[in-house]
Amino acid sequence: MAAEETVRRSGDIAQGPRKKSRRIAISNKRQITVPKEFYDYLEMGTEANIELEGNKIVITPVRENSDDFSEFILKDLIDEGYGGDELLQEFNRRKNNIRPAVEAWVKDAHENAEDVESVSDLFDEDE
Template sequence: MAQEPRKKSRRIAISDKRQITVPKEYYDYLEMESEANIELDGNKIVITPVRETNDDFSEFILKDLIDEGYGGDELLQEFNRRKNNIRPAVEAWIKEARENAEEVKSVSNLFEEDE
């Protein structure tokens, strides 16, 4: 996503079958496809696009969760929450790296001492 994240709200209808429609603007902005993750966070429902990646940290996440004492349904919920946070974290790191790279105009600038 090239655009900056933004906070925006909109009122939507819920059908008799408990279905909602994601507004096209949101759908396009998030580059959603055919699936989304839904999470209950206190009194909020958070819907995030499913991102298929080649990098799977599942084993590392599960090991950490087990070491932290998670089990049963709580383990599954926390696993899904953490796994869904991987992509936003990586995107933030990439953005930060690009911003830092723009500050360095040449390799020689890396070795200049501040005055």
């Protein structure tokens, strides 16, 4: 039985997540191949992150981004008293929540922008 996987790309915010499922082989060297459709959809490069969540393996593309907020997250967690394994788990949880939060913010901005006819409307003073 194939496990369901959620596949989302930042350009598809309005449509929401697509669910896709595919059964794949595991080689005798424990290697897998990401289906081309998934690879292309997620705009994967040459590296991916792999996480064990309960009885699931989650693979996500590595995105080189200097705006990942890691230092801010770590500082907050240390200030809140986290340490050891608990620090790592909470760091990963918060870091993984950044992208969905930004996507929701962008979606909201696009929806609110429909009421604006031009950029100058944003800066005009009420008369």
